[in-house]
Amino acid sequence: MTGVNALEKAKLADRDTSADRLILETLLDQYESSRRFSGQHKVERKVQVSVSRLFPQYLDHADYDTFTAVNEAIITLERQDLIIVKRDRARICQSIQLNLDTLALAYRYLDRTPKKDIQSALAELLTRYQGQNDVLDRFCLSQLERIAVNKSVAYFSNDLAEFEQILIAVAALHQVRTEMFTRDFSVRIFKDSKAFDRISSKVVNLLLEYGDFPEKDQVLTSLNLVKNPTYVHFKGAGVLVLRGQRIDLSVLSGDIALSAAVLPDIESIIATGGEVMTVENLTSFHLVTGAGRLLIYLGGFHNQVRRDFIVKVQAQNPQATYYHFGDIDAGGFQILQHLRRQTGIDFRPWKMDLPTLQKYAAYAQPLTDNDRKRLEALLETEFHAEIRYMLEHNIKLEQEAVAPGHSCGKFPDH
Helix, strand or coil: CCCHHHHHHHHHHCCCCCHHHHHHHHHHHHHHCCHHHHCCCCCCCCCEEEHHHHCHHHHCCCCHHHHHHHHHHHHHHHHCCCEEEEECCCCCEEEEEECHHHHHHHHHHHCCCCHHHHHHHHHHHHHHHCCCCHHHHHHHHHHHHHHHCCCCCCCCCCCHHHHHHHHHHHHHHCCCCCCEEHHHHHHHHHCCCCHHHHHHHHHHHHHHHHCCCCCHHHHHHHCCEECCCCEEEEEECCEEEECCEEEEHHHCCCCEEEECCCHHHEEEEECCCCEEEEECCHHHHHHCCCCCCEEEECCCCCCHHHHHHHHHHHHHCCCCEEEEECCECHHHHHHHHHHHHHHCCCCEECCCCHHHHHHCHHHCECCCHHHHHHHHCCCCCCCHHHHHHHHHHCCEECHHHCCECECCCCCCCC
16 A cells, blocks of 8 residues: 555554554555545445555564554554454464444544545635636635545645635735835734745645746746835836826936836826837846837836836827837746737747847757657747757757847847
8 A cells, every 4th residue: 555664664663653643544545545535436345454554564573562562552443343353363463454434533532633534624625715706716616626526626735724814915916006015915814924934835826727827937926926115127218107297208318217105196108109118137127229119128027017107108108109129038928928818919929030040049058858748748839940940950059149239149130
């Protein structure tokens, strides 16, 4: 039986672990993972374990203490009608079978909560949080289906209180409309500044698996949970009116950055060149010139602050043409797709095509195994030609190698 040797080793390492508890825990584990428990069995199979397999030293004549302790434990459980024992002619115990007619007593003996009760509690929680948002809808439905076939529930570590905290956090994060610091969020939701830290890794993994968050390190930021305030950097051909003050961006020698707290004060922002371009990485943002276009630093997968700013720009400049400049790799393609989905703006890729990839192949990097998996998942998208070339030639290209102003990016802006 799976796990028996590990349990036996634990028992040998810890003499305070009694043999009777080990026997009963092992049998209940086996029962709760069986088809019989889930009602899928076609043949009534016994729930039993070999004594010598559970306790390899039981038949070692030199280890009389183990032989005696195991026999005493078996007799204790047998007298309470919790197990059925098979012995040979020499009265040596061969196997131990769980008595399914006294299951309630077995759970009580161990002070163990029956799995059916745990599953019922989990199902109640999942049903309660289903419908809060799209992520929880997908997660809760998936886990309810797993419970129905007696499979484990993701992100549940035998702690119902912690599991509910995870669901609460996922629900609350989707209600955050302005930037909030992690500790403030934790105090507001759990009345404990450190509570969210204790479950954050599980929350992030759940959101990554069931939501639209391609990059793990930007999941919380994209939901407005930050360690430091977000700034939006922009420059180029544009005129900004901020609380009655008119700023012509085109006359500046560099970019300006506004914090999330100041963005609501923007009265208007006009793309005077008729083009707007988001740039994935900060170095490239500084390298690309703003001649004829308004440039906005995206910072990878944008959060709501940058998304709201971009949507505001588009609302005031509906006739402008919108571009996105990113890495020629799986992440770059996913960021562009994510940007389109989240803003509803038809961004065109800029210098993310096959000719660019071929022209700057000398500056490319080799693909990792993870790169290949992510690219293969995108083969049916508009980037199929680029992806096939990348997979065939084992390359990817960072946008810094292409950006005008870089030593290897000496082509015109358009």
